[in-house]
Amino acid sequence: GNRRFVAELGRNGELSSESRRRSLATRQQPFAIILGCSDSRVPAELIFDQGLGDLFVIRVAGNIVAPSQIDSVEFSAVLHRARLVVVLGHTQCGAILSTIEALNQPADDQARKLRSIVDRVRPSVEMLMETEVGKNRDELIRHSVRNNIRMSVNQLRRGSAALEHLIEHEGLRVVGAEYSLETGVVEFFNY
Structure with a gap:
């Protein structure tokens, strides 16, 4: 589906037709669960060219894992028998950028909700800041995004x-x- 999306050959119209909506009104059987970032530029259904009922999508800033996300993944895996979970991060993630900023210039007045996201992302970034990667902002961002995905x-x-x-x-x-905002391509990792 991502290849169709990148090539602009999407099937979105047929995947959301009236007959499809009606067939899903009383049941769903998504084949995959996506735990993705809530960034408006990363709608999983679009970037994987999937339609109604195909994906069970959980979106949260920084694709972090908290108890409610675990519960949602369990819910779909047990109830809908989906057998694939994809943690979907993306380039230039705002939660990663906010965490780097907070680690470089801690602020006491940081909004409580932002701080809760930053605190969950922090371990993914903090460990890299002490390495050679931490000396190059672009590399730090790139590696932090991937490290955050791995940790989730x-x-x-x-x-x-x-x-x-x-x-x-x-x-x-x-x-x-990881979804590339620049190219539209999703790269899967083997970890």
């Missing part, structure tokens, strides 16, 4: 007994991916 994948894989069981015994896969 690991939290989902190990943060829930139900998800661990589904991974071990029922074929649930949890993978990471």
Whole structure:
């Protein structure tokens, strides 16, 4: 679907037709769960060229993993039997940029809700700031986005007994991916 999106060959009209809406009115069976960033430039259904009922999408700033996101992933994996979870980050993520800014110039008056996002992203960025990567802002951003995706994948894989069981015994896969705002291409990671 992402290849169709990048090539501007989308099937979106047929994926949201009246007959499709009616067929989904009483049931859904998404084939994948997407835990993605709430950034307005990263709508999972569009970038994967999917329609109504195809994806169970959870969006939160910085594609962070908190108890409600774990619960939502469990909900769809158990109830809808979706067997693929994609943690979808993206280039130039505002949550990453805000975290880097907060680590460079901590502010006591930072909004409480922003601080809660920054605090969840912080471990992904903080460890890189002490390395060579931390000396180059563009590299720090790029590596922090990917590190944040990796950490979210690991939290989902190990943060829930139900998800661990589904991974071990029922074929649930949890993978990471990064969407490029510049090219529209999604790159999947093997970790």
